Amino acid sequence: MPEGHSVHRIARQFALHFVGHQVAASSPQGRFAAGAQRIDGHVMTAAKAVGKQMFLEFDNHLWLRVHLGIYGAWDFAGDITADATMASSNGRMGQTNQRGTVVGAHEDSLASIGAPRRTRLRMAEQEVEGTLDTFPPPPIGAVRVRLLTDATCADLRGPTACDILLPEEVQIAIDKLGPDPILDPGKAAEDRFVATVLRKPTPICLLLMDQSVVAGIGNVYRAELLFRARLNPHTPGRELSETTVRALWKDWTKLLRIGVETGQMMTMDGLSPEAYDGAMASRADRHWVYHRAGEPCRVCGTPIVLEEIGGRKLYYCPKDQA
Numbered sequence: 001m002p003e004g005h006s007v008h009r010i011a012r013q014f015a016l017h018f019v020g021h022q023v024a025a026s027s028p029q030g031r032f033a034a035g036a037q038r039i040d041g042h043v044m045t046a047a048k049a050v051g052k053q054m055f056l057e058f059d060n061h062l063w064l065r066v067h068l069g070i071y072g073a074w075d076f077a078g079d080i081t082a083d084a085t086m087a088s089s090n091g092r093m094g095q096t097n098q099r100g101t102v103v104g105a106h107e108d109s110l111a112s113i114g115a116p117r118r119t120r121l122r123m124a125e126q127e128v129e130g131t132l133d134t135f136p137p138p139p140i141g142a143v144r145v146r147l148l149t150d151a152t153c154a155d156l157r158g159p160t161a162c163d164i165l166l167p168e169e170v171q172i173a174i175d176k177l178g179p180d181p182i183l184d185p186g187k188a189a190e191d192r193f194v195a196t197v198l199r200k201p202t203p204i205c206l207l208l209m210d211q212s213v214v215a216g217i218g219n220v221y222r223a224e225l226l227f228r229a230r231l232n233p234h235t236p237g238r239e240l241s242e243t244t245v246r247a248l249w250k251d252w253t254k255l256l257r258i259g260v261e262t263g264q265m266m267t268m269d270g271l272s273p274e275a276y277d278g279a280m281a282s283r284a285d286r287h288w289v290y291h292r293a294g295e296p297c298r299v300c301g302t303p304i305v306l307e308e309i310g311g312r313k314l315y316y317c318p319k320d321q322a
């Protein structure tokens with residue numbers, strides 16, 4: 001499932017190429033025909049991500065809300081901004097992206113996304129560039145929504161949620177979500193997260209996945225954040241120290257920014273330039289514990305444990321996170 005960094009990157013494509021433009025909205029599949037009609041022909045005025053949800057505002061004060069869920073994806077075509085991550089993926093859909101990059105580039109500002117060009121790009125959990133033959137491309141398969149400007153096309157497939165909301169309904173949806181460090185970089189957001197965690201009897205591994213506690217963390221970031229903090233995943237929130245919980249928020253902020261910048265859930269630090277490039281190219285090399293059940297811990301060599309909790313897979317080192 002796309003985690004928060006993916007949704008921020010998608011919102012950024014909309015901000016760069018749709019906001020300020022008149023948009024033709026349709027539902028090639030038909031299932032969202034009535035919704036699309038309500039925004040068809042209007043100018044997009046804002047695009048924002050909150051955790052795993054995205055909100056697109058139009059000049060008639062209606063909003064399109066999208067939650068990709070597990071299977072959802074946006075396919076962009078035409079003038080879009082594909083950064084260096086995608087530039088080296090050999091232009092083939094369905095292939096994991098490769099990256100040859102400058103170490104430390106991920107520390108740059110979120111604005112450095114590269115120059116726009118005419119191409120195709122699928123944005124979901126992974127990002128894959130393709131080739132563009134005609135513009136706009138014919139809609140293929142079950143396209144729930146197509147948003148089209150004179151230069152850029154975005155097709156949405158397989159979302160968990162896709163609906164038109166009034167401004168007050170957007171506020172209600174956002175109020176249900178915990179803080180997102182990119183949307184709310186201030187101390188108030190950190191304080192809100194810390195206060196919530198410190199009063200809950202729930203294990204920290206479940207609190208991090210609870211979108212009302214903190215918005216945007218999924219299974220990969222959850223496992224990695226807990227390992228980086230050397231925290232036992234089963235520790236109740238209220239038994240943690242305030243210092244520990246503040247450090248968790250700061251580390252999430254750091255990892256999320258790297259994810260938005262690079263498009264990869266890079267959760268390891270201190271790598272040599274060679275190891276960094278290897279880790280960016282291969283998921284198996286860029287995590288401490290995620291998806292490494294039975295493999296030796298990169299720190300202590302103990303086999304990584306896989307446990308099912310809350311219906312999701314949890315990975316951790318039983319020694320470093322005892």
Ligand SMILES: [Zn+2]
Nearest residue numbers: 297300317320
């Ligand atoms: Zn270990």
